[in-house]
Amino acid sequence: MIQQTDFFFEGGRSGVLLIHGLTGTPMEMRLLGKGLNRAGFTVHGMQLAGHCGNVEDLLATGWRDWYASVEKAADEMLEKVDHLFVGGLSMGALLALKLAADRPQQVAGVGVYGATFRYDGWSIPWAARLSFMLPLLKKLGIGRNFSFMEQPPYGIRDERLRAQVSTAMLSGDSAAAGLPGNPWYSLAEMYHLAAEVRSQLRQVTAPCLVAHASEDDVASLKNAELVMREVSAPAELLLLEDSYHMITIDRERRTLIDRSAAFFDDIAASNGTQRIAA
Template sequence: MIQQTDFFFEGGRSGVLLIHGLTGTPMEMRLLGKGLNKAGFTVHGMQLAGHCGDANDLLATGWRDWYASVEAAADTMLTKVDHLFVGGLSMGALLALKLAADRPQQIAGVGVYGATFRYDGWSIPRMARLSFLLPLLKKVGIGRGRSFMEQPPYGIRDERLRAQVSTAMLSGDSAAAGLPGNPWYSLAEMYGLAADVRRQLPQVSSPCLVAHASEDDVASVKNAELVMREVNAPTELLLLDDSYHMITIDKQRRTLIERSATFFGSIAEASDAQRAAA
């Protein structure tokens, strides 16, 4: 059964919509959300459709359902703030970029955290690196009950935190730590989303803070370089050298919070100044 785990922190008239990753949970965005709220932002850590339940709950949805839940959350946020920023981790970064591409007049800036177009990090087994073939397998009906199980270090460099997260995940507490594996069909959906977003990158005109672990175990820095190269927007690159994939909770999360708050805040201030001068 799906549990509701999203969060909302009331703040000022600049808001940030935070989007977690595939098989993940809003909990992976909560520390970032608290930090941004402390800096004055209104923050909503949304929950993607089909997530925070079991594998069957997730398999009942696809990427269009996940994106529809992002759009609904953005619509709600737009009634509460003057400037809307969106930030996403891993697959959530792709959904954030798609929202910016589709709604250039509504999205003031994007936090692209550990963007994952392909699972090509150093900890990904060779077999799993062929997961881009999964859309074909799904099309012919092969492998619906199969999953790629998460492997150590689970995207986390901080060993104590890794132990806590892996214990929760392997115990079946998907609301706290997400699912322990990625269902093949859900990964196939993720690759469908990735292909769609990659085509849309030139339509992204909102400024982007592209943050990535330099030693990302799940998605190599090539994913960040793709965003930097293809978007039609000002970009700022933040490489984190003491974190793995889950940069929103890992060792350098405070650096990510500070840079995100500064990046979003400067955009909002410039917009307000321009509006006042008009």
């Protein structure tokens, strides 16, 4: 059964929509959300379709369902704020970029956190690095019941936090820490999304804060470099030296909060007027 774990923090007329990653949960965005709310932003940490339940719940959805839930959350947010910012972690960063590409008049700025077009970080086993082939296997009907299980360090450099998250994840509490593995078919959907977003990067005209761990264990810096190179918008790169993939909860989360708040504040101040035209 899917549990509802999204959160909403009311603040000012600038709002941030936060999007978690594949097999993840809004909990991985909550500390960032609280920090942005303390800085004056209205924040909604949304829950992607099919997430925070079991594997079958996730397999019943694909990337178009995930993106549809992002669009719905954005529409609801636009009723409450004058400036809409969107930030996503891992696959959530791809969904944030797609929203910015599709809605250039509505999205004022993007937080691109640990963008993952390919799983090519240093902790990814070589077999899993071939996961870009999964769309073909799915098309052939092969591997529906297979998953790539999460491996230490689980995207977290802080050892105490890592132990807490891995215990919750491996205990089956998907609402708190996400699923312990990535189903092959869901990964195939993510690669379809990645191809779609990569083809749209030139359409991203909203300024981007591209934050990435310099030693990301899940997605190498090549993913961030792709965004920096391809988007049409001004893009600022924030490299985090003491974190792994889950930069929204790891050791430098306060740096990420402060830089994100300042980045979004500057955009809102320079825009002045509402940027929510249809």
